Amino acid sequence: MMVNIDVNGKEYKKDIEPRMLLVSFLRDELNLTGTHIGCDTSNCGACTVLMDGKSIKSCTVLAVQANNHKITTIESDDPKLDVIKQAYVDENGLQCGFCTPGMIMQTFYILENNENADEEYIKKNLRGNLCRCTGYKSILDSIKKAEEKMKGEISVSK
Amino acid sequence: MYLNRFVDGEGKYIDDIKFDNMLYMSIVRSPYAHAKIKNVKGGLNSNELKAYYTGTDHAMREPVLAIDEVSYVGQCIAAVFSENRYESEDLLNSVEVDYEPLDAVSSIDDALKKPAIHKGMKDNILDVEEAGNKFNERDINYDLKVSDTIFMDRVLANPIETRGVVAYYRDGVLHVYVSSQSVHRLKGGLMKSLNLKDNDIIVHHVDTGGAFGLKALLFPEYVIACYAAMKYKKPVKWIETRTEHLQSSHAGRGVRADITLYARNNGKITGLDGTVYLDTGAYFADADLVDMGNVIHEVTGPYFIENAHLTGKYVLTDKALNGYYRGAGKPEASIIMERMIDLLADKLKMDIADIRLENATEKPFKSPLGLDMNYPTKPFLEAALKYFDYYKLSKKENLGISLGVLDEDTAPGESCRIIVKNGKVKVYLGGDVSGQGHELFVQEILGNEFGIEQSLISLDYDDTDILKEGTGTWGSRSGITHGSVLMKTAEVIKNDVIKKFGKYDSDLLLKNEFNEYYYYKIDYNANSVNFNMVSSDINDINSIKIYVYYDLGKVLNLKNVLGSIHGGGLQAIGEVLSETLRYTDDGQLITNNIADAGLLTADKIPQYDIKIVENNSEFPDKAKGIGESTMIGIPSAFARSVELQTGKRVSKFPIDDISLFNKCVE
Numbered sequence: 001m002m003v004n005i006d007v008n009g010k011e012y013k014k015d016i017e018p019r020m021l022l023v024s025f026l027r028d029e030l031n032l033t034g035t036h037i038g039c040d041t042s043n044c045g046a047c048t049v050l051m052d053g054k055s056i057k058s059c060t061v062l063a064v065q066a067n068n069h070k071i072t073t074i075e076s077d078d079p080k081l082d083v084i085k086q087a088y089v090d091e092n093g094l095q096c097g098f099c100t101p102g103m104i105m106q107t108f109y110i111l112e113n114n115e116n117a118d119e120e121y122i123k124k125n126l127r128g129n130l131c132r133c134t135g136y137k138s139i140l141d142s143i144k145k146a147e148e149k150m151k152g153e154i155s156v157s158k
Numbered sequence: 159m160y161l162n163r164f165v166d167g168e169g170k171y172i173d174d175i176k177f178d179n180m181l182y183m184s185i186v187r188s189p190y191a192h193a194k195i196k197n198v199k200g201g202l203n204s205n206e207l208k209a210y211y212t213g214t215d216h217a218m219r220e221p222v223l224a225i226d227e228v229s230y231v232g233q234c235i236a237a238v239f240s241e242n243r244y245e246s247e248d249l250l251n252s253v254e255v256d257y258e259p260l261d262a263v264s265s266i267d268d269a270l271k272k273p274a275i276h277k278g279m280k281d282n283i284l285d286v287e288e289a290g291n292k293f294n295e296r297d298i299n300y301d302l303k304v305s306d307t308i309f310m311d312r313v314l315a316n317p318i319e320t321r322g323v324v325a326y327y328r329d330g331v332l333h334v335y336v337s338s339q340s341v342h343r344l345k346g347g348l349m350k351s352l353n354l355k356d357n358d359i360i361v362h363h364v365d366t367g368g369a370f371g372l373k374a375l376l377f378p379e380y381v382i383a384c385y386a387a388m389k390y391k392k393p394v395k396w397i398e399t400r401t402e403h404l405q406s407s408h409a410g411r412g413v414r415a416d417i418t419l420y421a422r423n424n425g426k427i428t429g430l431d432g433t434v435y436l437d438t439g440a441y442f443a444d445a446d447l448v449d450m451g452n453v454i455h456e457v458t459g460p461y462f463i464e465n466a467h468l469t470g471k472y473v474l475t476d477k478a479l480n481g482y483y484r485g486a487g488k489p490e491a492s493i494i495m496e497r498m499i500d501l502l503a504d505k506l507k508m509d510i511a512d513i514r515l516e517n518a519t520e521k522p523f524k525s526p527l528g529l530d531m532n533y534p535t536k537p538f539l540e541a542a543l544k545y546f547d548y549y550k551l552s553k554k555e556n557l558g559i560s561l562g563v564l565d566e567d568t569a570p571g572e573s574c575r576i577i578v579k580n581g582k583v584k585v586y587l588g589g590d591v592s593g594q595g596h597e598l599f600v601q602e603i604l605g606n607e608f609g610i611e612q613s614l615i616s617l618d619y620d621d622t623d624i625l626k627e628g629t630g631t632w633g634s635r636s637g638i639t640h641g642s643v644l645m646k647t648a649e650v651i652k653n654d655v656i657k658k659f660g661k662y663d664s665d666l667l668l669k670n671e672f673n674e675y676y677y678y679k680i681d682y683n684a685n686s687v688n689f690n691m692v693s694s695d696i697n698d699i700n701s702i703k704i705y706v707y708y709d710l711g712k713v714l715n716l717k718n719v720l721g722s723i724h725g726g727g728l729q730a731i732g733e734v735l736s737e738t739l740r741y742t743d744d745g746q747l748i749t750n751n752i753a754d755a756g757l758l759t760a761d762k763i764p765q766y767d768i769k770i771v772e773n774n775s776e777f778p779d780k781a782k783g784i785g786e787s788t789m790i791g792i793p794s795a796f797a798r799s800v801e802l803q804t805g806k807r808v809s810k811f812p813i814d815d816i817s818l819f820n821k822c823v824e
C-alpha cells in the first residue's frame with residue numbers, strides 16, 4: 001500500500017504492508033530509531049510520538065492510519081522540543097535513556113496543551129509512560145523546568 | 159554532554175543495530191507449564207542444536223532448546239528466521255509441536271508437597287546448603303523465641319528495554335552485540351556453550367536500556383542466535399517482546415524463610431535458625447547459588463548474634479528460571495531479619511529502635527553465618543536516629559525503620575583502557591553502563607586528574623577485544639570499582655608523560671599519544687551499614703515518605719546518587735505494594751503485561767528526606783557506592799509503617815491488600 005506521511009516536516013512516500021505499525025515505519029523504514037519499543041501491549045509509552053499534535057502510542061497505530069497525517073518524533077528540530085530536551089539534561093531526567101524519547105514527546109504534548117500544567121496534571125498525564133530507572137522524580141523536575149523556561153520565553157517575546 | 163545523545167534519540171540500543179541481510183529470529187515457546195514433547199517438526203530445534211548455557215555443569219541445567227520435555231510456559235522449543243521482522247513472527251506457525259501435558263507445580267509450597275517434576279529425582283529439592291553452626295536450643299541462653307514465615311514473591315527486572323542480541327559472524331570471528339551489564343561474562347558463557355576459543359568471539363557493548371541484575375546473565379536465546387549466525391553466515395537479531403520477557407526472563411526474589419529468633423528479655427538476640435527456600439524455577443541456573451548464598455550468609459546483617467544456623471533449599475517449580483533482581487539475595491536477607499526483629503520487639507513490647515540498638519555493635523565482628531561485618535553498626539544507628547529525631551517523630555508518625563548491610567562485593571576488581579589521541583581522551587571500562595551515569599563521573603574524575611576540559615573526555619563502548627578482562631554488573635556500586643580503576647589508569651598515563659618529557663602538564667598529554675590498559679585488583683570486600691525509615695498513611699498513596707541516612711564515602715556525583723535513591727525508592731515501594739508475577743496453580747502466567755506486573759507510575763512518587771554522610775573509604779577514589787541500599791532497607795521499613803496502621807502483621811511481599819492506599823491498587 002502506498003502511504004504519504006509527513007514526519008518532522010518532511011514527506012515520505014512509501015509502499016508498505018498494510019499491517020505495518022507506525023513505530024516500525026519510523027524505525028525500520030525511515031531509520032528514525034529514537035522512537036523506542038518497550039512492550040507489545042501498549043502499556044509503556046516508550047513509542048510515544050505526536051500525530052497532528054496529539055500524543056499517540058506509535059505501537060498501537062498502523063502506518064496506514066497515519067497516511068496524510070503529520071507525525072512529530074524525538075528527531076524533530078522544533079525549538080520548543082529543544083527547550084524540553086535541555087531541561088531533561090539539566091535536571092538529569094534520565095538514567096538509561098530508553099524511556100526518554102517517549103517521555104519527552106509526552107512532555108511536549110502536556111506543555112503544549114496546558115500552559116498552566118500543575119504537578120497533579122503532569123503526573124496524571126505521565127501515567128502512560130513507564131520509567132524503570134528514575135522513580136520519575138527527576139522527570140517531573142525536568143518537566144517543571146521546561147514549563148518555566150517556556151513561560152519565560154513567551155513573556156519575553158510578548 | 160553525554161545525556162544529549164539520549165534526549166536527541168541518538169542512543170545506540172540493541173534494536174538500533176542493523177546490518178545488511180540481517181535475519182530476525184523468533185522463538186516458538188511452550189504454552190504449557192509442563193509437558194512431554196512427543197515430536198517437533200520445523201524451525202531450528204534440539205534435533206540439530208543441543209547446547210546448554212550454565213557455567214556450572216549441573217545435571218538439571220536447561221538446554222537452550224527443549225529436549226523431549228518442557229517445564230515452564232515460555233521455554234524455547236524452536237527458532238525461526240526471516241529477513242522481515244513480521245514474517246519471522248508468521249513463521250512461528252510453521253513449526254509443529256506435539257505435546258502431552260503433564261501435572262505442573264507453580265509455587266514453593268506446592269513443590270514441597272507434590273511429586274518431582276523431573277525424572278530421576280525423588281522430590282523437587284534441587285540442592286541443599288547449610289550455613290553457620292547447628293545448635294540445640296537447650297544449649298543456648300534465651301528467655302523467649304519468636305517464629306514466622308517471611309515470603310517474598312517473584313519480582314521481574316522489567317527494564318523498559320527488553321533483552322536483545324545481534325550476532326554477526328564475519329571473517330572467522332563471531333561478533334556479538336548485546337544489551338548487557340557485562341560483555342566479559344557473556345563472552346565466557348558463549349565460549350562454553352558453543353565450544354568456541356578465545357579468538358573466535360568478540361562481544362560488544364551497546365547502550366543498555368536498564369538492566370537491574372537481569373542483564374548480567376546469559377540466556378538460551380543468545381546462544382541460539384549465535385549458532386544461527388554461524389550456520390547461516392548472516393547477521394541474526396533477536397529482540398524480546400514484553401510478553402516473552404514476562405514469561406521467560408529469569409525472575410528474582412521467590413524466597414520463603416521459616417525463621418526462629420531466640421532472645422533474652424532485654425531484647426538481646428542470642429540465636430537464629432531456620433530454613434530458606436529459593437524458587438529456582440524449572441532448572442538450575444548459576445544465579446541460584448549467588449542469590450541463596452547472599453540470603454543465608456547475610457541474614458543476621460548488622461547485628462551480632464552468637465548462634466546462627468540456616469538450611470538453604472533450592473526448590474524446583476514449573477516456572478521460568480531464577481535470576482538476579484536488584485541486590486540478588488541481599489535485600490531478601492535484610493527483609494527477613496528486619497521483619498523478624500520487629501516481631502520480637504512487639505512480643506517484648508520494646509521500641510523497634512531500642513531493640514536494634516541492643517543488637518548492633520561497637521566493634522567489627524564475623525557472624526556465625528560467615529558475614530564479615532567490618533563497620534561499627536551501633537554508632538551509625540545512633541547517629542541516624544538522632545539526625546531524624548526518631549523518638550519524637552515516632553510519636554507522631556507511623557514509622558518503620560531498617561538497618562541494612564551494604565556489602566560492597568568489589569572483588570576481584572575491574573579493568574580500564576584510556577587512549578589519548580588527537581587531543582581527545584577516550585575511556586573504556588570493563589563493567590558496562592546500564593544507566594548509572596558513568597559518563598558523568600568519568601568526565602569529572604579524569605577532568606580533575608588530567609587537569610583538562612571535561613568535554614575532551616568520552617566514555618566509549620567497550621568490547622572484549624579492547625579490554626581483555628573485565629568484571630561488570632556493578633550497577634549502582636560502580637562508583638567504587640570504576641572510580642578506582644580510572645584513577646589508577648590515569649596515574650599510569652601521567653607517569654608515561656613524565657617518563658617521556660620529565661614532567662606532567664595537560665598540554666604534553668593532549669599533544670601526544672598514549673594508550674594504557676590497567677586491571678585494578680581488589681581482593682577484599684568492605685562493607686558498611688545504611689539506615690532507612692518510612693512513614694505513611696495507608697489511605698493516601700502520596701503520603702509515603704522515605705527517610706534515607708547513608709554513608710557513601712566520598713560522593714562522586716550527587717545527582718547520580720539522588721537519581722539512584724529515587725529510582726530504587728520507587729521500586730522498593732512497588733515491591734511491597736504490587737510488583738510480582740502471578741501464576742495459576744497449573745503454572746500458567748496470569749500477569750499479561752507490564753502494567754499487570756505492578757510497576758508504579760509517575761503519580762505514585764513518594765516524598766524523600768535524604769541525608770548523605772561522607773566517611774571516606776579505603777579506595778583510591780574514597781567512594782563507597784550506594785549499591786542496593788534502597789532495595790535492602792525500604793521494603794521492611796515500609797511494611798512496618800503499614801502494619802502499625804492495619805494491625806495486621808506483614809510477612810508476605812507484595813502485601814497485595816486492596817484496602818491499602820486505595821488509589822494505588824486500582
Ligand code: FES
Pocket residue numbers: 036037038039040041042043044045046047048057058059060
Ligand atoms: S511500545 Fe510500549 S506502549 Fe508502545
Ligand code: FES
Pocket residue numbers: 093094095096097098099100130131132133134318367368593
Ligand atoms: S531512564 Fe531508564 S527507563 Fe527511564
